[in-house]
Amino acid sequence: MSVPGLSAALAGFVPRRALGVRAPLGPGAVSQVLRLPERQQKGLMFPLQELERCMVPEANAKLHVRTFDPSLEDIARAEASFCPAPRHRIDYISSAERLDHAPAPSRPEVCFIGRSNVGKSSLIKALFSLAPEVQVRVSKKPGHTKKMNFFQVGKYFTLVDMPGYGFKAPKDFVDMVEAYLKERPNLTRTFLLVDGVVGIQKADSIAIEMCEEFSVPYVMVLTKIDKVSKGYLAKQVLQIQKFVDTQTQGCFPQLFLVSSVTYSGIHLLRCFLAHITGNLHINSS
Numbered sequence: 001m002s003v004p005g006l007s008a009a010l011a012g013f014v015p016r017r018a019l020g021v022r023a024p025l026g027p028g029a030v031s032q033v034l035r036l037p038e039r040q041q042k043g044l045m046f047p048l049q050e051l052e053r054c055m056v057p058e059a060n061a062k063l064h065v066r067t068f069d070p071s072l073e074d075i076a077r078a079e080a081s082f083c084p085a086p087r088h089r090i091d092y093i094s095s096a097e098r099l100d101h102a103p104a105p106s107r108p109e110v111c112f113i114g115r116s117n118v119g120k121s122s123l124i125k126a127l128f129s130l131a132p133e134v135q136v137r138v139s140k141k142p143g144h145t146k147k148m149n150f151f152q153v154g155k156y157f158t159l160v161d162m163p164g165y166g167f168k169a170p171k172d173f174v175d176m177v178e179a180y181l182k183e184r185p186n187l188t189r190t191f192l193l194v195d196g197v198v199g200i201q202k203a204d205s206i207a208i209e210m211c212e213e214f215s216v217p218y219v220m221v222l223t224k225i226d227k228v229s230k231g232y233l234a235k236q237v238l239q240i241q242k243f244v245d246t247q248t249q250g251c252f253p254q255l256f257l258v259s260s261v262t263y264s265g266i267h268l269l270r271c272f273l274a275h276i277t278g279n280l281h282i283n284s285s
């Protein structure tokens with residue numbers, strides 16, 4: 001292992017010890033990535049930085065890759081939040097069709113929204129891969145009631161899987177999401193998923209407009225990045241980055257790139273989640 005201090009982080013930084021968790025080895029674990037050659041490690045941990053290296057300097061200066069810039073040690077420490085332990089339960093809590101059926105807003109909360117098929121369930125499964133017993137429910141059959149699904153990450157935070165939308169989102173769906181975004185008092189950040197293969201679609205603008213209108217701070221996450229070439233991805237990223245910089249107020253300037261198949265970007269996203277919910281202090285941000 002070539003990163004100084006990282007072995008200490010993996011052997012059990014204070015939070016992991018406090019929770020009684022050992023360094024995990026399963027798919028999606030930092031320790032798994034560190035078995036790869038250094039170049040490959042970086043590509044998996046920091047996909048946007050990797051992309052930056054293929055761009056001309058004028059283009060890559062626009063990518064905001066250093067806005068959230070944790071070290072590998074930070075990323076390893078953040079993993080403790082996603083490892084279940086007797087005193088740190090990671091689990092599905094409940095589903096709700098209406099905001100007044102949602103669990104009590106006792107912890108910071110993050111929600112994931114996106115078009116149907118954008119890769120939302122796959123991403124949530126990848127984030128929870130160190131807690132494989134967590135059931136990420138999928139209700140895709142037409143006619144089935146769409147619900148918000150709540151997951152607890154110990155006492156750290158709640159993660160909400162919002163129903164997927166299409167271009168003609170039904171009114172009851174818009175009402176549910178609108179009420180949630182507008183009124184949920186503990187909502188810390190909304191993660192808006194955009195398909196890395198097709199980019200921002202008309203249906204995505206409905207969600208973007210909602211976040212903008214209600215001044216909900218949100219973050220754009222590009223999914224399925226393993227499905228496209230680096231050149232295509234670079235073009236897509238620059239286009240979306242331009243949109244974020246020029247057309248939005250509440251969107252976090254840095255894009256997050258993920259693949260739920262290769263786990264690229266998953267560790268960085270876990271670290272960001274731990275950080276914004278107040279469970280990980282990072283010196284550089």
Ligand code: GDP
Nearest residue numbers: 116117118119120121122164224227259260261
């Ligand atoms: P959801 O409707 O947003 O929950 O989307 P799913 O997670 O069910 O994914 C929709 C389709 O995209 C499924 O066939 C997944 O296997 C596929 N998919 C999701 N994420 C990825 C990814 O990161 N890479 C690839 N190659 N396929 C993905």
